[in-house]
Amino acid sequence: MIDATTLAAYVAIVLGFVFIPGPATLLTVARATSSGTRVGIATGAGVAAGDLVHTVMAVVGLSAIIATSAMLFSIIKYLGAAYLIYLGIRALFERPATDLAAGMRTIGVGAAFRQAILAEVLNPKTALFFLAFLPQFVKPGNGSAVVQLLVLGVLFVLIGLFSTVVFALAAGRLGNFLRRNPTILKWQGKVVGGIYCALGLRLALQDR
Known part of the structure; x- marks a missing residue:
């Protein structure tokens, strides 16, 4: 079992990570602002599910293969960059809604969840992060390394989900206000599309 000191240090560091706005936060905020709080939360849940996949990958060693190949x-x-840019281009050229009722759901909850999973799973930087970060808190005296990695990974996912839900709630409320303005309603798709394209380009240009 992970000792209390190690666990407290880990949680404190992860809290610092997840509340510093990054790609996952930007995706969540963009979706919540344009399509409502539920869609934002679904996006955050999709990111969490993707992180859970990366946790399993780190445990079984697939991330090590990515790191060496x-x-x-x-x-x-x-692949991840192309998918993000595809989402961005689609949002850029999507016809804007003409009223609040039509603008409330530019994307469904299920679609937002699936897109977020793919975007997160196809980010090799996340895989390398889990591979490099989690083992630092694994100690031989605390029992099975596999169990420790799983516990640490699941904790990271839960804390990350909490942070994205917080951002989604805040952005969703802001989005409800912004969508009452016809000009913002017209341009919100282009803003969201620009964010996705920027994240895709950022990922494509990243070095290992």
């Missing part, structure tokens, strides 16, 4: 890293990186 430049070709595999590049393939996954460009």
Whole structure:
């Protein structure tokens, strides 16, 4: 079992990570602002599910393969970047809603959840982060390394989900206000699309 001191230090560091706005936060805020709080929360849940996949990958060693294979890293990186840019271009050219009722759900909860999972799973930087970060808190005297990695990974996912829900709630309320303005309603899709394209380009240009 992980000792209390290690666990407290880990939780404190992870809280610092997840509440500093990053790609997952921007995706969640963009969706919540444009499509409402429920869609924002679904996006955050999708990111959490993707992080859970990365936790399992770190435990079974697949992340190590990505870390040592430049070709595999590049393939996954460009797939993830292409997917984000695809979402961005689609949002940029999507016809804007003409009223509040139509603008409330530009994307469904299920679609937002699935898109967020894919975007997170196809980010090799996240895989490498889990591979490099989690083992630092694994101690031989605390029992099975596999169990410790799983516990640490699940804690990271839960704390990350909490942070994205907080951001989604705040952005969703802001979005309800913004959508009452016809001009903002017209341009919100382009803003969301720009965020997705920027994140995709950022991922494509990242080095290992």
